[in-house]
Amino acid sequence: MVGRLPVNSRERFLAACACKPLGRPPVWVMRQAGRYLPEYRELKARHGFLKMVRTPELAVEASLQPIRRFAFDAAILFSDILVVPEALGLGYTFRDEGGIAMEGRLESRAMIEALAPESAVPERLSYVAEALRLLRTELAGKRALLGFGGSPWTLATYMVEGGSSEDFARVKALFYEDRETFDILLGKLTASLIAYFQMQIRAGADAIQIFDSWGGAVAGPDYEAASLRWIRAIVAAMPEGFPIIVFGKGTGPHLTDQAFTGARVLSIDWSVELASVRRSLPENVAVQGNLDPAILNTTPDVSRRETIRLLESVRGSAGHIFNLGHGILPQAKIECVEAMVDAVTSWK
DSSP states (O other), rough: OOOOOOSHHHHHHHHHHTTTOOOOOOOOOOSSSSSHHHHHHHHHHHHHHHHOOOOHHHHHHHHHHHHSSSSEHHHHHHHOTTHHHHHHTTEEEEEEEESSEEOOOOSHHHHHSOOGGGGGHHHHHHHHHHHHHHHHHTTTTSSSEEEEEOOHHHHHHHHHHHHHSSSOHHHHHHHHHHHHHHHHHHHHHHHHHHHHHHHHHTTTTTTEEEEEETTTOOGGGIIIIIIIIHHHHHTSSSOOTTEEEEEEOOOOOHHHHHHHOSEEEEOOOTOOOHHHHHEEEEOOEEEEEEGGGGGGOOOOOHHHHHHHHHHHHTTTTTSSEESSSSOOOTTOOOHHHHHHHHHHOOOO
């Protein structure tokens, strides 16, 4: 691709990750395979979420649904970050009132040490690799294929809290009161994610996104020890130059530190101004984002206007992947998504 323009969506996406100049940025959205799509809701009603995750053919179908509707430049595998804790021996389900419930919670060092070894992860999650291989065949090199997983800190919050949490009191107590045990857990998760991501790369992923969804829950001075050092270790274990995207919700004050993890792309939440972030980061680190997901709940005119405003704010900057500042909401309107994608793909 050196010396010529990208000829398809996959090349466009990879060029943006490499901070090469482009006529327009590539576009995809977090949770693009999801509840805002009627065909997804129908598929889930017939099979259930967990079966969809664990069945390669169903995961591929869910991944392709948004690609059939919209001119997204990338497809992201339909899965869940909690497949890794499940592979280690701590399964998950969904609470009737909303949120995640783990099948138990980690309450001692002995329970942590009793988790499966990281070497078990690729075999137990072989269905993810199979889904990626099938999806890569379906995409035929025309669109980028993204794999993903949670950060060690984010996975630890679910495993120690026993599910979704509002205050993260238990995992913070472990961090502050028993750092040695905390580090054992985070070390195990880091090794497991390294094995998992390497498996995804072998199966054909073009890039990996690490979701540090609860990074913003960590007190500022402790973000390095609780989360970022572990992300840095994961990035260092990946093939040299391979595109790793780091998304940290609520971690705006730590973007500069994230930029020096070795990640090729930082995905920015909607709480910060993208143009300011672009100016503040090294030129060889791309940015992704960061339209407020709520905008897609409004009208097509508003969605188009705000999309163009964001695009104009970083005009002339290389290394931008258009995305939302968090996952698309279930209330998003199809016509608003269409307006957003059309605004990006027609932008000059």
